[in-house]
Amino acid sequence: MLLIVWHVYRYVNMAEWVREVLLFCHGENLILPKRGFGSYLFGMSEHVANQSSDTSDFKDPKLGWIIAFLFVVSFLGLFSVVPLRKIMVIDFKLTYPSGTATALLINSLHTPQGAKLAKKQVKLLGKFFSLSFLWGFFQWFYTASDGCGFQAFPSLGLKAYDNRFYFDFSALYIGVGMICPYIVNISVLLGGILSWGIMWPLIKTREGHWYKAGLGDGSLEGIQGYRVFIAIAIILGDGLYNFVKVLTHTLFSLFNQIRNKQRANALPVAHQDSSSSPELSYDDQRRKQLFLKDQIATWFAVGGYVAIAAISTATLPHIFPQLKWYYVLVIYLIAPTLAFCNAYGSGLTDWSLASTYGKLAIFTIGAWAGASHGGVLASLAACGVMMNIVSTASDLMQDFKTGYLTLASPRSMFVSQIIGTAMGCVISPCVFWIFYKAFPDLGTHKSQYPAPNAIVFRNMAILGVQGFGSLPDNCLLICYIFFGAAIGINLFKDLVGKVGRFIPLPMAMAIPFYLGPYFAIDMCVGSFILFVWEKLNKAKADAFAPAVASGLICGDGIWTLPASILAIAGIKPPICMKFLSRGTNNRVDVFLGN
Numbered sequence: 001m002l003l004i005v006w007h008v009y010r011y012v013n014m015a016e017w018v019r020e021v022l023l024f025c026h027g028e029n030l031i032l033p034k035r036g037f038g039s040y041l042f043g044m045s046e047h048v049a050n051q052s053s054d055t056s057d058f059k060d061p062k063l064g065w066i067i068a069f070l071f072v073v074s075f076l077g078l079f080s081v082v083p084l085r086k087i088m089v090i091d092f093k094l095t096y097p098s099g100t101a102t103a104l105l106i107n108s109l110h111t112p113q114g115a116k117l118a119k120k121q122v123k124l125l126g127k128f129f130s131l132s133f134l135w136g137f138f139q140w141f142y143t144a145s146d147g148c149g150f151q152a153f154p155s156l157g158l159k160a161y162d163n164r165f166y167f168d169f170s171a172l173y174i175g176v177g178m179i180c181p182y183i184v185n186i187s188v189l190l191g192g193i194l195s196w197g198i199m200w201p202l203i204k205t206r207e208g209h210w211y212k213a214g215l216g217d218g219s220l221e222g223i224q225g226y227r228v229f230i231a232i233a234i235i236l237g238d239g240l241y242n243f244v245k246v247l248t249h250t251l252f253s254l255f256n257q258i259r260n261k262q263r264a265n266a267l268p269v270a271h272q273d274s275s276s277s278p279e280l281s282y283d284d285q286r287r288k289q290l291f292l293k294d295q296i297a298t299w300f301a302v303g304g305y306v307a308i309a310a311i312s313t314a315t316l317p318h319i320f321p322q323l324k325w326y327y328v329l330v331i332y333l334i335a336p337t338l339a340f341c342n343a344y345g346s347g348l349t350d351w352s353l354a355s356t357y358g359k360l361a362i363f364t365i366g367a368w369a370g371a372s373h374g375g376v377l378a379s380l381a382a383c384g385v386m387m388n389i390v391s392t393a394s395d396l397m398q399d400f401k402t403g404y405l406t407l408a409s410p411r412s413m414f415v416s417q418i419i420g421t422a423m424g425c426v427i428s429p430c431v432f433w434i435f436y437k438a439f440p441d442l443g444t445h446k447s448q449y450p451a452p453n454a455i456v457f458r459n460m461a462i463l464g465v466q467g468f469g470s471l472p473d474n475c476l477l478i479c480y481i482f483f484g485a486a487i488g489i490n491l492f493k494d495l496v497g498k499v500g501r502f503i504p505l506p507m508a509m510a511i512p513f514y515l516g517p518y519f520a521i522d523m524c525v526g527s528f529i530l531f532v533w534e535k536l537n538k539a540k541a542d543a544f545a546p547a548v549a550s551g552l553i554c555g556d557g558i559w560t561l562p563a564s565i566l567a568i569a570g571i572k573p574p575i576c577m578k579f580l581s582r583g584t585n586n587r588v589d590v591f592l593g594n
Contacts, residue, residue, distance in 0.1 A: 036383075036384050036387065037428070037429075037432045037451075038451040038452075038453045038454055039355075039383075039453040039454060039456075039457045040358065040362075040380045040381070040383045040384045040387070040457050041061065041066065041069075041380075041384060042061065042443055042451055042454040043380050043453075043454040043455070043456075043457040043458035043461070044058055044059045044060075044061075044377055044380050044381075044458075045058060045059070045060050045061055045443060045454070046058045046060055047442065047443040047444060048443050048451075048454045048455055048458050049458065051224075051443075051444065051455055052455065052458050052459055052462060053221070053459075053462060053466075054371075054376055054462050054465075054466065057322075057374055057375075057376040057377050058377070059320070059377055061432075061433075061436055063429055063430070063433050065319050066429040066432075066433075067425060067426060067429050068315070068319060069316070069319055069381075069384070070388075070424075070425040070428070070429065071422075071425045072308070072311060072312040072315045072316060073312060073316075073384065073385050073388045073389070074388050074392065074421050074424070074425055075304075075308055075392075075418065075421060076305060076308050076309060076312065076332070076335065076388070076389050076392075077335075077339055077388060077389040077390065077391065077392030077393040077395075077396065078392055078393070078396050078414070078417055078418065078421065079301050079302075079304040079305040079308065080301075080305055080335065080336045080339040080340075080389060080393050081336075081339055081340060081343050081393040081396060081397055082296050082298075082300075082301035082396075082414065083298045083301050083302070084340060084343070084397075085296075085397065085400045085410060086291075086292065088343065088344065088347055088397055088400070089291065089397075089400055089401055089404050090288055090291065090292075090404075092344075092347070094344070094347030094348060094397075094401070095347060095348070095401075096346065096347045096397065096398045096401035096402075098398050099397075099398035099399060099400070099401035099402040099405075100401060100402075100405060102398075102402045103401070103402045103404075103405035103406045104405070106402070106406050107405070107406060117543060120543075120544070121543070121544060121546075121547040122547070124544050124547045124548060124551065125547040125548070125550055125551040125554075126551065127551065128547075128548050128551030128552050128555065129550075129551040129552075129554050129555040129558075130551075130555065131171075131551075131552075131555065132171040132172075132175075132551060132552045132553075132554070132555025132556045132559070133555040133556070133558055133559045134555075135169075135171055135555075135556075136171070136555065136556050136559030136560070136563070137559055139151075139169070140559075140563055140566075140573050141573050141574060141575055142573065142575045142576065142577035143573050143576070143577075144572055144573045144574065144575055144576035145576050146441075147578060148573075148575075148576040148577055148578055149576075149577055150168060150169040150577070151168045151169070151170075152168075152577075152578065152579065153166060153167070153168065153169065153579065154166055154579050155167040156521075158579070158581050161579075163196045163197065163200070163201070163516075164192075164196055164515075164516030164517055164518050165192070165196065165197070165516075165517055165518065165521070166518050166521070167518075167521050167522060167525065168518055168519075168521075168522060169522075170519065170522045170556065171552040171553075171555060171556040172522075172552065172553050172556035172557065173519045173522030173523050173526065174522050174523070174525055174526040174529070174552055175526060175548070175549040175550065175551070175552030175553035175556075176522075176523055176526065176549070176553060177522060177523030177524060177525060177526020177527045177529075177530075178526040178527070178529060178530045178545055178546075178548065178549035178552070179526075179545075179546065179549045179550075179553075180523060180526075180527075182527050182531070183501060183502070183503075183504065183505060183508075184505060184508050184523075185520065185523040185524050185526070185527045186504065186524070186527075187504035187505040187506075187508035187509050188508045188509065188511055188512055188517070188519075188520040188523060189512075189517060189520040189521070189523075189524050190504050190509055191504075191508065191509030191510060191511065191512045191513060191517070191520070192512035192516065192517020192520045193517065194509070195227070195230075195512060195513040195517075196512065196516055196517055197517075199226075199230075200223060200226070200227065203223055203226055204223060207222075207223070209473075210472055210473040210474055210475075211223065211225070211472040211473065221472060222472065225471055225472045225475055226472065226475050226478065227513055227514045228455060228456065228459055228514055229459065229463075229471060229475055229476075229479050230475070230478055230479055230482050230513055231452075231456060231510045231511075231513035231514045232456055232459060232460060232463075232479070233478075233479035233480070233482045233483040233486070234482050234483070234485075234486045234506050234507070234509065234510035234513070235456070235486075235507060235510050236359065236460075236483060236486075237482070237483040237484065237485070237486030237487045237490075237506065238486045238487075238490060238505075238506040238507040238510070239353070239355065239356040239359060239507075240356075240487065241486065241487045241490040241491065242353065242356070242490065243353055243356045245490075245494070246345040246348070246353060247341060247345065249345065249348060250341055250344045250345045250348065253344075253348060254344065286407065287404055287405065287407060290407050290409070291403070291404045291410060293409075294409045294410050294411040294412075295410075296410060296411060296414055305336070309332040312328065312332070312385075313325050313328045313329050313332065316328050316381065316385070319381075320377055320378065320381040321374070322369065322373065322374025322375070322377045322378040322381070323365075323377070323378045323381045323382060324369075324378070327365055327368065327369070327378060327382060328382075328385065331361065331365075331382060331385055331386060335385075335386065335389045335390070338357050338386070338389075338390050339389050339390045339393035339394075340393070342354060342357065342390040342391070342393060342394045343393045343394045343396075343397040345394075346394035346397065346398065347397060347401070352390075352391055352394045352395075353390075354387045354390045354391035354394070355387065357386050357387065357390045358383040358384070358386050358387035359383070359460060360386070361379070361382040361383045361385070361386040361387075362379040362380065362382065362383045362457070362460050362461050362464050363379070363460070363463075363464040364379075364382075364464075365378055365379045365382035365383075365464075366378065366379030366461050366464030366465045367464055367465070369465070370465060371465045371466050375461070375464070375465035376458070376461045376462060376465055379461040379464055379465065380457060380458065380461050383457065383461075392417075392421070395417075396413075396414070396417055399413050399416075399417060400413055431561075434561065434564045434565070434568070435449065435560075435564060437564075437568055438563075438564035438565070438567040438568050439564070439567065443455075450515060452511075452514045452515045455514070456514065485506070486506035486507075486510075489503060489504070489506050490506060526549070530545055533545065
């Protein structure tokens with residue numbers, strides 16, 4: 001019962017939804033990959049299409065078709081791995097680190113010490129939630145037009161501000177920085193320095209040689225093309241390496257599991273160890289008994305998958321005419337295998353490679369459909385289908401592990417996932433719709449919410465359909481270099497052992513290549529606060545830092561909801577706070593006659 005409440009809370013909690021949509025609009029693709037409002041879904045829109053080299057193929061977001069799309073694709077992953085729950089959790093004893101950590105947290109709340117600590121954490125979370133909310137409300141008064149407010153504060157100088165180096169006083173990103181490991185924040189900052197501090201200023205000096213002059217800062221045929229496609233090259237290189245790494249680890253471990261199981265079932269002969277496997281402890285026996293008590297029939301899981309797949313195959317071509325029914329059928333035939341690979345790899349490493357499988361669908365379906373048959377939209381829709389299946393499969397298996405360790409019924413876990421997913425298919429689009437209607441410039445590179453992953457995913461689709469012909473001069477060569485560098489850095493990290501934890505992460509470095517390093521500065525401030533706190537009192541920092549960070553993130557996220565409502569109602573802030581250089585200020589004074 002506790003876990004049913006936990007899942008319903010997780011999917012209904014408006015703070016969580018607003019926080020996830022906020023982070024997605026800012027480009028944090030690790031928060032909520034399967035709904036895709038900042039990636040494949042919004043990548044279909046005209047806003048994003050106008051920033052790409054292909055403006056002919058787009059589908060603007062509408063609340064109705066988004067909800068229908070999520071309903072027909074979001075449940076398949078749940079049914080695809082249900083028959084494998086015993087194999088994954090009990091037979092293979094996969095750790096599922098996130099599920100295990102959640103279980104340990106829930107179990108700790110049922111002790112006197114855990115309950116006392118939880119009360120303190122909730123109190124601290126509420127305090128910083130209120131501070132963050134009020135700080136967002138205060139900042140709103142100074143944002144009467146574009147380029148106004150604390151988000152435009154040139155804290156490191158005007159020249160640095162022009163290259164997106166500034167501290168924007170964001171409680172959200174400070175909180176994110178307190179949660180993310182130090183190496184992630186440092187990697188993001190290094191990526192910003194490499195791109196906006198070194199590469200883009202140098203490439204700008206080649207204007208008129210490598211690309212046409214006067215194209216503007218947002219044209220993909222100009223410097224924006226380098227920003228977008230080099231970031232894509234790094235993401236693809238990092239994703240390909242980790243895909244091969246996790247898949248190899250998965251297959252090797254699976255081979256060993258099957259071989260050891262066969263050896264254990266063989267009759268004892270000479271020279272063979274006939275000792276039985278160690279007996280389970282009482283706790284493990286009790287967990288196993290309860291986990292196997294409430295069975296979910298295999299016929300139910302298979303039948304559910306087939307039924308939903310049939311409905312989805314018939315429905316999706318009506319939502320996306322470019323996505324033919326046979327494309328969808330092929331995806332559903334191979335998806336259970338990929339869902340198993342992702343769930344197994346997640347159990348070993350805690351890595352979900354859903355976005356990598358989605359990119360695989362982009363290039364495969366895009367090349368199959370071709371540019372003349374709406375390949376861009378077809379590949380983006382196929383990406384969404386694939387990501388939903390493989391990500392929900394690994395999520396469900398993580399939750400089965402949590403249920404196993406907390407003595408929760410597998411049926412209750414499965415039912416809670418279905419309830420939560422159904423709620424998410426309605427609540428999440430509604431929250432996104434508020435953002436979409438409140439901010440007309442949503443998704444543009446100058447917006448407060450640029451949704452950089454949308455342009456990244458769309459341009460991946462264009463590459464899959466049209467090839468590399470539209471790239472600026474030398475852009476492809478630089479992309480090859482950074483693609484190889486991403487693979488090389490990851491390989492080196494794995495070869496050097498413990499020293500590798502000090503080497504930057506290519507995926508994190510790629511994020512600011514398009515967006516800019518301003519949020520990296522905020523995140524590093526969060527890391528610095530956590531570092532000082534740990535030096536002063538590590539025990540308190542370990543216990544309360546996540547609560548403080550969550551309060552900062554949720555408070556800032558919740559404020560955006562009333563800010564959106566005010567924008568829809570046409571209520572604008574009364575003040576515009578801008579910053580000018582001394583020379584510009586003198587010219588303004590002369591113009592105004594002061």
